[in-house]
Amino acid sequence: MTIKAVRNLRRVSQIVFFFIFFWLILKTTFEVSFSPADLSEIRLPYPVSLALEFDPLAALMTWLASGTVYKGMLWSLVILIPTIFLGRFFCGWVCPLGSLNHWISEIKSERRSYRGKGKIESNRYRPYQRIKYYVFFFCLGAAFVGSLQAGLLDPLPLLARSLGTAVLPTVHSAAAGILAWAKATGIGPLAGTVQFLYDLIAPLLLAFRQAHFHALITIGVFFALILILNRVFTRFWCRAICPLGAMLGIFSRFAIFGLKKDESTCDHCNLCLESCQGADNPDIGARWRQAECHLCLNCQAACPQNSLSFRFFPDQSDTRTNPAGTPKVDATRRKVLTSVAGGLALVPLFRAGDAFEVNRSELLVRPPGSQPEDEFIGRCIRCGQCMRVCPNNALHPTLLEAGLEGLWTPYLIARIGYCEPTCTLCGQVCPTGAILELTLKQKVGDKDTPPNRIGTAFVDRGRCLPWAMATPCIVCEEWCPTSPKAVYLREETVIDSRGNEVKVKLPYVDASLCTGCGACEYACPVHDQKAIYITSVGESRSETNQILLERDRSQPRRPSTP
Amino acid sequence: MKRREFLKRTGQAMALAAVTGGTGFVFHNRETTSYRAVVTKTGSFEVPPDASFPRLTLARNEDSITALRGALDALGGIHRFVKSGERVTLKPNVGWDRTPAQAANTNPDLVAEMVRLCLEAGAAEVTVADISCNDLRRCFLRSGIREAAEMAGAKVILPSDDDLVEVDLGGKLLTRWPVGRCFIETDRFINMPIVKQHSASRCTIAMKNLYGILGGRRNQLHQELDQSIVDLAAFCKPTLTVVDATRVLMRSGPTGGSLDDVAIENTVMCATDQVAADSRACEFLGLTGDKVSHIVLAEQTGLGQIDYRAAGYHEIA
Numbered sequence: 001m002t003i004k005a006v007r008n009l010r011r012v013s014q015i016v017f018f019f020i021f022f023w024l025i026l027k028t029t030f031e032v033s034f035s036p037a038d039l040s041e042i043r044l045p046y047p048v049s050l051a052l053e054f055d056p057l058a059a060l061m062t063w064l065a066s067g068t069v070y071k072g073m074l075w076s077l078v079i080l081i082p083t084i085f086l087g088r089f090f091c092g093w094v095c096p097l098g099s100l101n102h103w104i105s106e107i108k109s110e111r112r113s114y115r116g117k118g119k120i121e122s123n124r125y126r127p128y129q130r131i132k133y134y135v136f137f138f139c140l141g142a143a144f145v146g147s148l149q150a151g152l153l154d155p156l157p158l159l160a161r162s163l164g165t166a167v168l169p170t171v172h173s174a175a176a177g178i179l180a181w182a183k184a185t186g187i188g189p190l191a192g193t194v195q196f197l198y199d200l201i202a203p204l205l206l207a208f209r210q211a212h213f214h215a216l217i218t219i220g221v222f223f224a225l226i227l228i229l230n231r232v233f234t235r236f237w238c239r240a241i242c243p244l245g246a247m248l249g250i251f252s253r254f255a256i257f258g259l260k261k262d263e264s265t266c267d268h269c270n271l272c273l274e275s276c277q278g279a280d281n282p283d284i285g286a287r288w289r290q291a292e293c294h295l296c297l298n299c300q301a302a303c304p305q306n307s308l309s310f311r312f313f314p315d316q317s318d319t320r321t322n323p324a325g326t327p328k329v330d331a332t333r334r335k336v337l338t339s340v341a342g343g344l345a346l347v348p349l350f351r352a353g354d355a356f357e358v359n360r361s362e363l364l365v366r367p368p369g370s371q372p373e374d375e376f377i378g379r380c381i382r383c384g385q386c387m388r389v390c391p392n393n394a395l396h397p398t399l400l401e402a403g404l405e406g407l408w409t410p411y412l413i414a415r416i417g418y419c420e421p422t423c424t425l426c427g428q429v430c431p432t433g434a435i436l437e438l439t440l441k442q443k444v445g446d447k448d449t450p451p452n453r454i455g456t457a458f459v460d461r462g463r464c465l466p467w468a469m470a471t472p473c474i475v476c477e478e479w480c481p482t483s484p485k486a487v488y489l490r491e492e493t494v495i496d497s498r499g500n501e502v503k504v505k506l507p508y509v510d511a512s513l514c515t516g517c518g519a520c521e522y523a524c525p526v527h528d529q530k531a532i533y534i535t536s537v538g539e540s541r542s543e544t545n546q547i548l549l550e551r552d553r554s555q556p557r558r559p560s561t562p
Numbered sequence: 563m564k565r566r567e568f569l570k571r572t573g574q575a576m577a578l579a580a581v582t583g584g585t586g587f588v589f590h591n592r593e594t595t596s597y598r599a600v601v602t603k604t605g606s607f608e609v610p611p612d613a614s615f616p617r618l619t620l621a622r623n624e625d626s627i628t629a630l631r632g633a634l635d636a637l638g639g640i641h642r643f644v645k646s647g648e649r650v651t652l653k654p655n656v657g658w659d660r661t662p663a664q665a666a667n668t669n670p671d672l673v674a675e676m677v678r679l680c681l682e683a684g685a686a687e688v689t690v691a692d693i694s695c696n697d698l699r700r701c702f703l704r705s706g707i708r709e710a711a712e713m714a715g716a717k718v719i720l721p722s723d724d725d726l727v728e729v730d731l732g733g734k735l736l737t738r739w740p741v742g743r744c745f746i747e748t749d750r751f752i753n754m755p756i757v758k759q760h761s762a763s764r765c766t767i768a769m770k771n772l773y774g775i776l777g778g779r780r781n782q783l784h785q786e787l788d789q790s791i792v793d794l795a796a797f798c799k800p801t802l803t804v805v806d807a808t809r810v811l812m813r814s815g816p817t818g819g820s821l822d823d824v825a826i827e828n829t830v831m832c833a834t835d836q837v838a839a840d841s842r843a844c845e846f847l848g849l850t851g852d853k854v855s856h857i858v859l860a861e862q863t864g865l866g867q868i869d870y871r872a873a874g875y876h877e878i879a
Contacts, residue, residue: 444819472785473762525779
């Protein structure tokens with residue numbers, strides 16, 4: 001096979017893996033199969049988080065932070081072990097964010113610095129590429145003391161999060177907007193054509209209904225910045241920031257596959273540099289850097305003299321073509337230690353603040369099955385899979401509700417969507433076990449098992465229709481899914497504004513029965529700031545965030561009356 | 563400056579000024595009018611009254627399908643209600659993410675049988691739809707109604723916002739409201755409620771089940787519950803009401819969740835009088851029609867009779 005054929009194979013591989021990844025994100029949604037094998041438990045037909053389970057960085061970091069390699073995360077060895085022998089093939093051949101960066105970098109530009117000589121110079125190795133090692137070691141230090149920050153920058157969770165909670169909802173909104181505009185014009189053929197196109201893409205790209213995500217704009221802008229930077233430096237993210245690339249670079253230290261340069265035939269045309277993705281110095285006279293190379297094979301394919309070749313056990317001893325003197329992994333011991341120390345210091349810094357424990361936001365209602373907060377922060381890679389799969393659009397990325405330490409971790413906004421009592425999908429898709437997979441019995445509870453609680457409901461008597469306005473309502477009680485209902489009613493006579501006696505049913509909450517699902521808050525007709533709302537207190541996962549001395553009594557306090 | 567150049571440059575500026583100003587005046591709106599289109603449609607799908615049949619029939623049988631067929635035949639059979647070539651919409655209660663055993667949604671076997679009966683009578687198309695409270699997909703899946711209805715040959719619609727039309731319901735309280743298109747753009751409408759306890763209306767049976775044809779912010783309706791139920795029942799007059807009392811949700815309604823809340827009654831009722839149906843069915847919950855305020859208001863409005871025996875009642879053992 002010629003080198004150009006192998007390069008085409010790499011191109012095909014990039015496309016295939018990108019679409020597998022994208023398809024899995026699209027399938028991370030509640031799809032109705034109307035012939036369920038078991039009516040009691042709804043499961044997804046595909047292992048939608050599979051791509052994330054192949055992520056060695058997520059595996060390493062969650063292992064450090066939590067002590068175990070959770071379930072499917074062992075798949076990551078399928079990427080990591082070959083990397084040890086081959087180098088960063090993942091970055092050039094597999095990584096969907098890498099491919100996206102690659103494609104955007106390859107779009108032709110009019111700017112002089114992005115063409116010809118300017119391009120060649122920008123593709124030489126630069127010291128800024130060390131940043132990714134510092135990022136990696138910083139995250140490593142933080143993970144070592146239990147705070148998983150790598151997920152913010154890890155390309156697979158990053159892309160999953162960006163596509164799932166920013167790009168796809170925006171596409172949906174845009175498609176619906178264009179359709180509405182076309183219909184409003186009143187031009188029949190235009191409306192018909194747009195409707196046809198909409199119906200064509202809807203089953204594939206659009207969710208069952210428009211999803212709205214908190215903090216979407218921050219995720220979207222961050223993602224857009226990563227993509228735009230490619231127009232300044234080829235694959236800037238991959239070269240300079242990506243902690244997964246850094247990790248794979250470190251693991252490729254003893255690689256047996258690499259670039260062989262032949263000085264005798266080289267005429268220094270620099271075409272290898274012009275097409276280089278990793279800025280790893282493929283040209284003669286500079287040291288080739290295994291840890292920076294994505295194995296895209298562009299240099300070998302571009303070389304008109306056949307001076308470059310990738311092969312097993314390349315002879316790299318010739319110091320004229322391949323001068324030594326720089327370490328194979330481009331980070332000095334001192335800077336590595338400084339980075340690790342920075343990461344280690346992160347946790348004391350965060351935990352000495354108030355957001356983690358003493359003054360945690362009452363709005364931080366974690367998904368059902370979530371681990372205690374310290375364990376949760378040590379596992380959540382912020383991939384957004386739980387948010388995307390939630391059929392009620394209930395789960396959202398935080399901004400500062402969990403402190404800066406928990407940026408973009410999931411929390412529940414009941415006003416937008418409540419937690420469906422019989423749903424366990426978020427735990428099913430979580431790749432790292434930050435949200436544990438609950439059985440239906442664990443979620444709903446029965447006579448012997450307490451239900452999984454995510455919070456407790458409170459009535460705001462100043463806004464509640466019967467309490468404050470002598471007006472009948474009871475919608476919260478109607479929606480309450482527990483039996484007996486946690487929201488209960490007492491009929492009382494109140495005086496309305498005209499002095500008339502009116503009988504209304506006033507809602508109360510029995511905290512021993514409430515699971516904090518938020519159905520009451522969602523359904524409450526006081527739309528902008530709800531008259532009944534949930535906060536995190538009473539959540540099953542916390543020993544301390546509790547109200548009642550004895551919460552899970554087997555006999556409910558209030559006898560159920562017809 | 564030459565005259566020619568002066569004219570050209572001022573001319574360009576004036577032309578742009580004229581276009582800008584003209585655009586403003588053309589699109590100027592002095593009135594504050596609403597452009598939301600409102601459809602006036604009828605929700606009346608009744609068949610002509612026929613004195614030779616009772617207006618309410620009730621059948622008990624452990625086999626729910628036998629009970630349904632018994633009650634329906636006593637009311638004149640499916641051919642009285644569905645003619646060949648007609649489009650039929652069935653509106654079961656699919657409000658909640660609950661299993662059939664929990665009795666929060668209509669029995670799927672009855673829905674499937676009703677679909678088959680309509681198709682046997684020559685219906686061109688049978689649609690099964692409801693605007694659920696919980697997530698539509700979960701409700702239709704777990705209730706078993708989607709599977710049962712589709713297997714029987716019906717088209718199941720999970721209405722989205724695009725499937726709603728603004729309708730003038732013409733009520734005292736309910737005027738303009740979004741209604742699911744499939745419930746009004748049809749020839750025959752069959753209401754298929756289940757009998758459940760409800761803490762505001764005391765019972766939710768036939769008339770209350772019609773809430774499910776509405777979109778919008780229907781959680782506000784509880785503030786004037788009786789009037790809104792009656793307004794809706796006055797707008798939407800079903801061809802036939804089939805009441806599922808095979809399993810009755812005695813408490814913790816309308817959601818239920820525990821089998822302890824469910825009473826097995828093995829009963830199906832068919833009615834051409836919604837008020838009589840509600841009046842008879844609420845007896846399963848220990849109520850009588852004259853004690854339930856929305857049923858009383860419905861009778862006063864002239865929608866039917868609480869005294870179902872006087873209206874014409876036939877019971878099959």
